[in-house]
Amino acid sequence: MNKIAAVQANSKLANSKLAKSKKASQEVSARDLTATSLRAQLAPQAVIANDAGPRPERALQFLAQEKPATPCLVVDLDVVERKYAALQAALPQAEIFYAVKANPAPQILGRLAAAGSSFDTASSGEIRSALETGAAPDRISFGNTIKKPADIAWAHGIGVNLFAFDAIEELRKIAAHAPGASVYCRILVEAEGALWPLNRKFGCVPEMATELLIEARELGLVPVGVSFHVGSQQLDPSQWDRAIAAAKSVFDGCAKAGVTLNMIDLGGGFPAEYAPGVAGIEAYGAAISDAITRSFGQTWPRLIIEPGRYMVADAGVIEAEVLLVSRKSSSEERRWVYLDIGRFGGLAETEGEAIRYRVEALDTVATATGPVILAGPTCDSADILYDKANYRLPLDLKAGDRVRLHSTGAYTTTYSAINFNGFDPLKAYFI
Numbered sequence: 001m002n003k004i005a006a007v008q009a010n011s012k013l014a015n016s017k018l019a020k021s022k023k024a025s026q027e028v029s030a031r032d033l034t035a036t037s038l039r040a041q042l043a044p045q046a047v048i049a050n051d052a053g054p055r056p057e058r059a060l061q062f063l064a065q066e067k068p069a070t071p072c073l074v075v076d077l078d079v080v081e082r083k084y085a086a087l088q089a090a091l092p093q094a095e096i097f098y099a100v101k102a103n104p105a106p107q108i109l110g111r112l113a114a115a116g117s118s119f120d121t122a123s124s125g126e127i128r129s130a131l132e133t134g135a136a137p138d139r140i141s142f143g144n145t146i147k148k149p150a151d152i153a154w155a156h157g158i159g160v161n162l163f164a165f166d167a168i169e170e171l172r173k174i175a176a177h178a179p180g181a182s183v184y185c186r187i188l189v190e191a192e193g194a195l196w197p198l199n200r201k202f203g204c205v206p207e208m209a210t211e212l213l214i215e216a217r218e219l220g221l222v223p224v225g226v227s228f229h230v231g232s233q234q235l236d237p238s239q240w241d242r243a244i245a246a247a248k249s250v251f252d253g254c255a256k257a258g259v260t261l262n263m264i265d266l267g268g269g270f271p272a273e274y275a276p277g278v279a280g281i282e283a284y285g286a287a288i289s290d291a292i293t294r295s296f297g298q299t300w301p302r303l304i305i306e307p308g309r310y311m312v313a314d315a316g317v318i319e320a321e322v323l324l325v326s327r328k329s330s331s332e333e334r335r336w337v338y339l340d341i342g343r344f345g346g347l348a349e350t351e352g353e354a355i356r357y358r359v360e361a362l363d364t365v366a367t368a369t370g371p372v373i374l375a376g377p378t379c380d381s382a383d384i385l386y387d388k389a390n391y392r393l394p395l396d397l398k399a400g401d402r403v404r405l406h407s408t409g410a411y412t413t414t415y416s417a418i419n420f421n422g423f424d425p426l427k428a429y430f431i
């Protein structure tokens, strides 16, 4: 019998609340949902059924038939392609630049290139991976605001012409090593409602962005626009509102100095379905379209989006093995469950228990569950996946049982350490 265990007791009550709030969430428009209410909906709160989240069927079939050694990730490429199509339909005016960092497997990049995607890259390595799909350099942006001069020169030399920056020093680097290139400035925005915020490290305030874009022209570059990222796994579609208004203020400031901008890069942030209650991608498309119209009227700038997580997370499932179930004392109710995958094997986004994967126990028969602390196999005590999140797993779970971690197609393989404690990097299959 299979059971997906997500967390906390009082499950009947929580389940009925969850069902009611899910129905209610379909009835109110996404813009009415505050980040707080969304977060409350998404807080793990019940033992949920097998069909409670996306199930990449072909990947599950592969696991059942091939029984590959664990731990491993299986990604269903058809799901990736369907996600691309759904996002394109939700926001048809935007050009999709897939954020390669989410999962740079050539199989994924190839599928997306064939579907028409362009690519947002963070390094020369990612640019090479994008080029290997046959994508022309004009379908690649160098979106990292922190670049090596040699990488800027190399990228420009092979035809990449779109570069991000958020500081004068970076702008001067681009002017020196990619003369005449098109540049866009990343602005700081709020990331309320994001489970994996990206707001502090990148971007500058809109006033500084205006000055820098004007300076870009003086440096012989072509200032084209503004970018931002409202935070990854952004649960509140209305978060793009303020960011788009801030971008418009930069457009206006530049226009006063005779610099015409024509592009907004709306970043990533579109969510995976780690838990029920996530607004559909159509709600994101509608909220963003409304916000653009409010700021720009009928004359929209060129729009770029850089989805990573949305595109690949739900397409992937990790199968792992239970190595040990133990208690620290005979009076303690909570069991420690150690898996053959942990923080260093690809599950880095469990840091702070921010991203909470659905965990399914495969080989148990008990229907009753009890509280667990989930941990990885390495000798590092930071290698604990979930302690505070109140996960529950079947009471008869034992060493040797297999578990599945769902929606794990994004930000897993590339985070897995090469040989920490002698463990191999996470093996992945793309079908």
Ligand SMILES: Cc1ncc(COP(=O)(O)O)c(C=O)c1O
Pocket: 099, 101, 102, 120, 143, 144, 198, 229, 231, 232, 233, 267, 268, 269, 270, 306, 307, 308, 309, 310
């Ligand atoms: C510049 C940039 N664009 C896009 C993304 C992808 O974001 P997400 O996975 O939330 O869609 C990231 C994530 O780190 C990013 O840094």
